[in-house]
Amino acid sequence: MGRGLAADLLGWFAQSGRDLPWRRTADPYAIWVSEVMLQQTRVETAVPYYERFMERFPDLRSLAAASQEEVLLLWEGLGYYSRARHLHQAANQVVGRLGGRIPESQDRLQELPGVGRYTAAAIVAIAFRQDTLALDGNLRRVLVRLFDIHLDPRSPDGERELERRAAAILPRGKASEFNQGLMDLGALICTPRRPACSVCPLARHCLARRRGTQELLPVRAPRAPLPERVAVAAVWQENGKVLLRRNPSRGLLAGLWGFPGGLLAEGEDERVGLRRLIEQQLEIQIRVGDPLPRLKHSYSHFRVNLQPYTCQSAGRRLRERAGTRWVELKGLGQLPMGKLDRQLAERLAAG
DNA sequence: AATTCGTGGGT
DNA sequence: TACCCAAGAAT
Numbered sequence: 001m002g003r004g005l006a007a008d009l010l011g012w013f014a015q016s017g018r019d020l021p022w023r024r025t026a027d028p029y030a031i032w033v034s035e036v037m038l039q040q041t042r043v044e045t046a047v048p049y050y051e052r053f054m055e056r057f058p059d060l061r062s063l064a065a066a067s068q069e070e071v072l073l074l075w076e077g078l079g080y081y082s083r084a085r086h087l088h089q090a091a092n093q094v095v096g097r098l099g100g101r102i103p104e105s106q107d108r109l110q111e112l113p114g115v116g117r118y119t120a121a122a123i124v125a126i127a128f129r130q131d132t133l134a135l136d137g138n139l140r141r142v143l144v145r146l147f148d149i150h151l152d153p154r155s156p157d158g159e160r161e162l163e164r165r166a167a168a169i170l171p172r173g174k175a176s177e178f179n180q181g182l183m184d185l186g187a188l189i190c191t192p193r194r195p196a197c198s199v200c201p202l203a204r205h206c207l208a209r210r211r212g213t214q215e216l217l218p219v220r221a222p223r224a225p226l227p228e229r230v231a232v233a234a235v236w237q238e239n240g241k242v243l244l245r246r247n248p249s250r251g252l253l254a255g256l257w258g259f260p261g262g263l264l265a266e267g268e269d270e271r272v273g274l275r276r277l278i279e280q281q282l283e284i285q286i287r288v289g290d291p292l293p294r295l296k297h298s299y300s301h302f303r304v305n306l307q308p309y310t311c312q313s314a315g316r317r318l319r320e321r322a323g324t325r326w327v328e329l330k331g332l333g334q335l336p337m338g339k340l341d342r343q344l345a346e347r348l349a350a351g
Numbered sequence: 352a353a354t355t356c357g358t359g360g361g362t
Numbered sequence: 363t364a365c366c367c368a369a370g371a372a373t
Binding site for chain 3: 034035036037038039040041042043045046080082083086113114115116117118119122134136137138139179180183186187192193223226
């Protein structure tokens with residue numbers, strides 16, 4: 001007569017759970033920062049960013065007092081940059097309107113920018129020890145296998161069923177360990193492909209394993225085919241400087257600095273499109289020179305080809321136009337840029 | 352409800 | 363190679 005499911009999970013978590021930096025504190029602010037960084041981001045990727053961020057902004061007030069540019073600079077390379085802007089905005093709201101006190105209810109937390117249903121649930125469960133289910137991607141996968149649920153766990157029906165079944169096993173007073181234990185189990189054992197059932201502490205509770213369906217779960221709705229888009233960018237150098245412009249406030253890499261350019265129209269020639277974009281964005285006439293070697297990068301929902309060109313100015317108006325800067329190659333570190341642009345810039349700076 | 356938003360790693 | 367997916371949120 002073995003222990004219950006939750007007891008087995010908590011025992012495994014205490015013994016084999018990961019030692020992560022945000023688990024060494026009970027500071028709600030630290031938990032909050034970690035949860036935002038971990039949105040759609042692997043633990044190993046987030047850890048070094050978390051360490052640097054907490055060193056520079058050890059508390060809510062230091063974050064609120066910072067400039068958005070500095071926050072973005074620390075976020076550079078992590079992706080999904082609206083997370084950084086929202087976190088900064090939310091810090092200012094809490095300091096300015098809530099007296100610096102982070103809300104302790106899921107509903108109030110969810111009113112903050114960048115804090116959705118999951119993040120609010122995780123904060124109240126982990127930092128405030130409330131009995132709340134933090135239903136993230138790991139829990140969805142683990143729970144549909146445990147209960148052999150053949151519904152898309154991201155669909156409204158699937159989500160309702162998961163919450164109903166999870167509520168029945170959520171141990172009172174231990175939601176923090178329960179949630180994080182399931183997350184670690186999903187990351188280490190109950191992985192998306194080839195789950196390691198033979199070493200799973202919950203194997204004897206798992207209906208999918210009993211029925212041999214664990215590799216088939218979770219079921220997924222067919223995804224729409226990815227749209228394919230092509231982007232081009234110009235690397236424009238003059239006297240040891242390079243021209244950067246701030247991206248529009250909406251869209252890809254919004255608000256960050258990058259090279260002039262953008263998305264091509266359907267079927268548009270790369271040289272023609274690049275010239276069109278530059279002339280639109282900078283309000284100048286240009287002559288397109290020889291292309292540099294092509295960079296290619298794949299985003300989650302589409303594909304981008306970065307095609308650097310050398311260009312020559314037709315006049316001096318560019319220096320006067322707002323939203324553009326000629327930057328000394330050594331000074332590139334002062335501007336928040338997307339990862340790919342940064343890599344290209346570093347390559348230029350290195351010669 | 353369906354899309355968009357980055358990047359890195361695995362198969 | 364091409365595709366999947368990862369501690370989701372906003373629109």
